[in-house]
Amino acid sequence: MNVRRLIPTAALAGAAALAVPALTACSGTSSAGAADGRLAVTASFYPMQFLAEQIGGDRVQVTSLTKPGVEPHDLEITPKQTAQLGESDVVLYLKGLQPAVDEAVAQAGVKNTVDAATLTKLDAHGAGGHDHEGAHGEEAGHSEEAGHSEGDGHGHGEAGGDPHVWLDPAKYAEIAKGVGAALEKADPGHAADYRKNTGELVGKLTALDTEFKDGLKNTATRTFITTHAAFGYLAERYGLDQEGISGVDPESEPSPARMKELQERARKENVTTVFFETLASDKTAKSLAADTGLKTDVLDPLEGITGKSQGADYFEVMRSNLKNLQKALGAK
Known part of the structure; x- marks a missing residue:
């Protein structure tokens, strides 16, 4: 197994991404633009997949780039997956966690792409303890x-960002809100459904916190x-x-x-x-x-x-x- 790097997450990608209707999710099936009218969403790995599935519900078809059991940091993207990315309606990933995904997303040129790292504040953490400047x-x-x-x-x-934000339920809830907003914009006809699902998920995450x-x-x-x-x-x-x-x-x-x-x-x-x-x-x-x-x-x-x-x-x-x-x- 390769070194599991806390690769710097580019929190600099800008809050502008919040306004972009992008989201990726995964279910393990291949998504080539959902033919049944659902949004074809591609997620980089499980935490992104879970958000897409919970918020999108039956309105989205979710595909994951990282298969179960694969260590996400070590993921290598196939040409087929890169092509699949290009056919997605929405892509959801976390820049800086998986270099191969970052490169594939850039090559795919999908308009509706959301970098989850822009949806919450990232802090720097090392092996011994944590950085106290970003304490909550x-x-x-x-x-x-x-x-x-x-x-x-x-x-x-440059950003000093630890990408493992989903392990903090409060930060994960912030990302969920951004994902919900992205889906609403990508599929305004079902905005009410996404809003309702987002609210329910955030409520569950708040209870977990x-x-x-x-x-x-x-x-x-x-x-x-x-x-x-x-x-x-x-x-x-x-x-x-x-x-x-x-x-x-x-x-x-x-x-x-x-x-x-x-x-x-x-x-x-x-x-x-x-x-x-x-x-x-x-x-x-x-x-x-x-x-x-x-x-x-x-x-x-x-x-x-x-x-x-x-x-x-x-x-x-x-x-x-x-x-x-x-x-x-x-x-x-």
């Missing part, structure tokens, strides 16, 4: 010592260790500190210094668990856990749903993540 209001009181990061193995580029806030309010520790440093937004939102074993590549070998640092932090912060994920090897997690006497468990970055996922959709997997976090952090 009452959740901003996090330990400053968590700001260190050794060997992230990635750059944040409340579940996380309440469920993680009182815990024995605020620090969690994970192989994939994808949970910066989630940590920031709920006052937690994320510690990535080796930056954003869950299969790379962390340096001895980083391992020692994490062992010391685990003891100091009463960390009980090292998290790994379903789409990547658990080798580094098990190695650190064995050296420190810690347990291992799953924290899913929700980049795709497979038979190994702890849930059938975004909400089920996020609630599994919450349950696993509560157990690991000693929620009271």
